[in-house]
Amino acid sequence: MSRHSGRASEPGADTWPSLRLGTPEYPSLLAAIHDPPRRLYVRGDHTELLGGPCVAVVGARSCSRYGAHVARSLGRELAAAGVVVVSGLARGVDGETHRGALEATGATIAVLGCGVDRDYPRAHQELARRITAEGLIVSEYEPGVEPAPWRFPARNRIVAGLSLVTVVVEARDRSGALITADFAVEEGRDVFAVPGEITSSLSVGTNALIRQGAAPLLSVDDVLFALGIDRREAPPPSVQGPAAALLAELQVGAADVDSLARRTGLAAPEVAAALVELELAGLATGADGIFRAAVQAEAVGEQEAARDSRIMSRGDGSA
Amino acid sequence: MLAKTLTHAVVGLEARPVEVEAHLQRGVPAFAIVGLPDKACQEAKERVRSGIASAELEWPLRRITVNLAPAGLRKEGSGFDLPIALAVLAASRQLPADLLADHAALGELALDGRLRPVPGALACAEAARRAGVARLLCAADSAAEVALAGIEPIPVRHLVEAAAYLRGEQKPEPVEPVPATDRAPYPDLADVRGNERARRALELAASGRHNLLLAGPPGTGKTMLARRLPGLLPRLTLDEALEVTRIHSVAGFLPAGRPLVEFPPFRAPHHSASTAAIVGGGGGRDSAIRPGEASLAHRGVLLLDELAEFNRPALEALRQPLEDGFISVARVAGRALFPARFLLVGTMNLCPCGARGDPAAECSCTPQRISSYAARLSRALLDRFDLVLSVPRARAHELAAAGGEPTSAVATRVAEARGVLRERSPPLAGDAKALLDRAVDRIPLSGRGRARVVRVAASAAALAGSELTAPEHIAEALSYRPPADFGSGA
Numbered sequence: 092m093s094r095h096s097g098r099a100s101e102p103g104a105d106t107w108p109s110l111r112l113g114t115p116e117y118p119s120l121l122a123a124i125h126d127p128p129r130r131l132y133v134r135g136d137h138t139e140l141l142g143g144p145c146v147a148v149v150g151a152r153s154c155s156r157y158g159a160h161v162a163r164s165l166g167r168e169l170a171a172a173g174v175v176v177v178s179g180l181a182r183g184v185d186g187e188t189h190r191g192a193l194e195a196t197g198a199t200i201a202v203l204g205c206g207v208d209r210d211y212p213r214a215h216q217e218l219a220r221r222i223t224a225e226g227l228i229v230s231e232y233e234p235g236v237e238p239a240p241w242r243f244p245a246r247n248r249i250v251a252g253l254s255l256v257t258v259v260v261e262a263r264d265r266s267g268a269l270i271t272a273d274f275a276v277e278e279g280r281d282v283f284a285v286p287g288e289i290t291s292s293l294s295v296g297t298n299a300l301i302r303q304g305a306a307p308l309l310s311v312d313d314v315l316f317a318l319g320i321d322r323r324e325a326p327p328p329s330v331q332g333p334a335a336a337l338l339a340e341l342q343v344g345a346a347d348v349d350s351l352a353r354r355t356g357l358a359a360p361e362v363a364a365a366l367v368e369l370e371l372a373g374l375a376t377g378a379d380g381i382f383r384a385a386v387q388a389e390a391v392g393e394q395e396a397a398r399d400s401r402i403m404s405r406g407d408g409s410a
Numbered sequence: 411m412l413a414k415t416l417t418h419a420v421v422g423l424e425a426r427p428v429e430v431e432a433h434l435q436r437g438v439p440a441f442a443i444v445g446l447p448d449k450a451c452q453e454a455k456e457r458v459r460s461g462i463a464s465a466e467l468e469w470p471l472r473r474i475t476v477n478l479a480p481a482g483l484r485k486e487g488s489g490f491d492l493p494i495a496l497a498v499l500a501a502s503r504q505l506p507a508d509l510l511a512d513h514a515a516l517g518e519l520a521l522d523g524r525l526r527p528v529p530g531a532l533a534c535a536e537a538a539r540r541a542g543v544a545r546l547l548c549a550a551d552s553a554a555e556v557a558l559a560g561i562e563p564i565p566v567r568h569l570v571e572a573a574a575y576l577r578g579e580q581k582p583e584p585v586e587p588v589p590a591t592d593r594a595p596y597p598d599l600a601d602v603r604g605n606e607r608a609r610r611a612l613e614l615a616a617s618g619r620h621n622l623l624l625a626g627p628p629g630t631g632k633t634m635l636a637r638r639l640p641g642l643l644p645r646l647t648l649d650e651a652l653e654v655t656r657i658h659s660v661a662g663f664l665p666a667g668r669p670l671v672e673f674p675p676f677r678a679p680h681h682s683a684s685t686a687a688i689v690g691g692g693g694g695r696d697s698a699i700r701p702g703e704a705s706l707a708h709r710g711v712l713l714l715d716e717l718a719e720f721n722r723p724a725l726e727a728l729r730q731p732l733e734d735g736f737i738s739v740a741r742v743a744g745r746a747l748f749p750a751r752f753l754l755v756g757t758m759n760l761c762p763c764g765a766r767g768d769p770a771a772e773c774s775c776t777p778q779r780i781s782s783y784a785a786r787l788s789r790a791l792l793d794r795f796d797l798v799l800s801v802p803r804a805r806a807h808e809l810a811a812a813g814g815e816p817t818s819a820v821a822t823r824v825a826e827a828r829g830v831l832r833e834r835s836p837p838l839a840g841d842a843k844a845l846l847d848r849a850v851d852r853i854p855l856s857g858r859g860r861a862r863v864v865r866v867a868a869s870a871a872a873l874a875g876s877e878l879t880a881p882e883h884i885a886e887a888l889s890y891r892p893p894a895d896f897g898s899g900a
Binding site for chain 2: 152153182183194214347348349352358359360361362363364365366367368370371377378379380381
């Protein structure tokens with residue numbers, strides 16, 4: 092750790108650990124893209140994560156609560172299923188995705204658009220520290236390179252390039268996340284988009300992707316199916332009593348404690364306690380006093396044909 | 411031609427004895443006050459001169475020197491008017507000097523000779539009693555307050571009455587004790603519709619003395635709820651009431667006719683308040699060290715509405731009283747200790763525009779603005795809030811709901827729970843500890859955060875009348891943890 096924090100004794104580009112294009116350690120999926128970086132600098136010890144299977148989850152920086160919630164639970168569920176979750180360490184969807192993965196196995200890779208030693212944005216310094224310890228940070232830029240706007244689209248090609256599947260959670264019209272999706276399509280990788288409200292400007296980009304043929308993401312299992320992974324774990328822990336009643340209410344729609352109490356006839360303290368039980372079981376999350384059910388897991392094998400047709404896969408690179 | 415009276419100077423909350431010596435000599439008529447008088451005290455000259463004239467007593471045409479001893483102590487305020495007037499009158503043989511020696515005196519003179527009450531009467535009266543003085547001459551409006559100290563007040567409305575009393579021409583009027591008030595002067599919880607979760611948080615806060623942070627969009631009743639918290643706290647015991655009264659008296663905040671603060675005080679300073687206004691201060695060239703809002707809220711509730719709008723040094727200065735229960739104000743002019751053990755209630759929006767947490771509105775704040783807003787509270791201050799609650803906007807049908815339980819019913823449960831917690835906190839049951847450990851793994855919870863959850867859970871258990879702190883109490887307590895993105899360094 093100390094070698095990442097001490098600015099004075101910063102190792103130069105020559106001494107910083109990196110992977111060279113053409114060596115066996117270099118991730119093969121990334122090597123297959125149109126213009127792979129010659130060197131990939133790494134921060135952290137878990138370089139085995141580059142072996143995947145990787146899924147990129149990207150989206151808007153100023154995301155909605157819904158987007159943050161979906162990103163976090165996708166990160167968590169994917170990591171729990173044995174997937175390595177790739178994102179860009181930005182605010183909003185990216186950060187939530189990393190956090191979700193850290194809550195599960197910690198298998199997450201952050202791709203930076205600046206020098207590999209930089210914690211950018213500053214607000215994610217602590218998050219970067221945790222990813223360094225449990226996951227991996229990579230960048231094509233040598234230590235000390237300043238973040239610059241034109242470097243982020245370039246970074247997005249690595250995010251997409253490392254991953255078999257790219258999921259866009261929320262994106263405005265002309266969002267950087269759409270650039271990532273474009274790269275993925277060009278390289279013939281699968282793209283999923285999380286459907287959003289048609290009235291929300293944050294969903295314009297993702298809904299447009301769906302119209303263009305991206306598969307709508309309706310459950311984590313959609314992604315796992317595309318990867319050919321069977322969920323390792325048994326279905327999520329079941330809950331009984333008040334918690335089960337509350338979960339049923341939450342699956343109808345997001346709600347606050349008071350309206351849940353009124354609808355279920357439970358007292359406010361009981362509702363609060365049961366919601367914490369659901370949160371600990373990973374079945375619900377709360378933010379700003381509003382609680383939501385986690386992204387639902389469908390039974391594997393259900394409507395497989397339908398799902399196949401939803402997955403956009405254009406191998407000809409002509410997009 | 412020398413006469414003396416005893417009075418007191420208030421330093422912080424303490425009253426120090428001051429001897430007022432008046433000396434008359436032949437010479438060109440003059441009037442000097444020596445012994446570190448401040449501006450208000452220096453101006454006593456004019457009030458005393460015209461007060462004596464208005465009382466149709468004689469202003470001695472001599473060279474008058476008044477010394478306030480000890481000379482090194484700064485004398486502040488207008489309470490020296492009456493003792494100075496009495497000493498001058500005694501030195502000019504218009505009053506019996508020997509009788510004056512058994513009395514202490516305190517009060518401000520009006521130009522027409524009437525007496526006005528001064529701040530800090532209770533502290534002065536207590537000091538006089540400790541010094542072994544039997545009676546205290548004071549403004550009639552201060553008499554009830556002076557009587558609280560266990561010393562006999564001699565209420566005077568006018569300098570003439572004081573003179574008549576000391577000459578033995580008039581008996582002092584008996585002071586009627588002010589009857590106790592039945593009802594706390596706070597709004598009732600019955601007026602609050604819906605908001606079950608927030609009501610529960612108030613009940614927990616009152617039971618376990620937990621500081622409470624209410625966050626949510628504007629107009630969701632955060633302030634309305636907070637104003638009902640002091641009503642849930644038990645009435646002050648006599649000792650507590652005297653302690654609180656002393657502070658309010660020194661600050662000059664006692665309402666006329668209500669000498670004793672019987673109920674937990676409620677203070678809600680505006681967010682533009684300075685650090686000194688909140689934690690106490692002053693002590694400059696022309697001002698005394700005064701207790702701040704935090705001390706005025708001692709044994710009651712301090713509401714900081716729009717917490718994030720307060721200036722940061724003021725908020726950080728609250729950490730000492732939140733930890734130690736007192737505030738020490740150190741100035742070149744001296745040092746004062748003010749008790750400040752209060753229940754802190756903060757309210758804030760979830761983002762600068764206020765729309766976050768409101769399903770009907772779209773928040774227009776950028777993530778940068780939100781995080782800089784949340785960062786206005788330090789993690790350290792946020793850690794002092796045991797209960798952090800998001801108050802979402804109530805829906806229309808909720809507002810149409812019937813009013814909730816009245817304050818009196820909730821206060822009864824609170825009093826019982828406080829009794830239980832005073833004896834001992836309900837210990838943690840085995841399965842409750844297991845749940846807590848699981849939660850600590852799953853949710854990033856600091857050591858301090860964990861202790862906070864245990865404290866709140868104990869209050870929930872005490873309210874439920876449970877012997878042990880059970881898993882459901884831990885789970886409920888966990889629901890009051892702050893959002894992960896709150897506070898700087900989060």
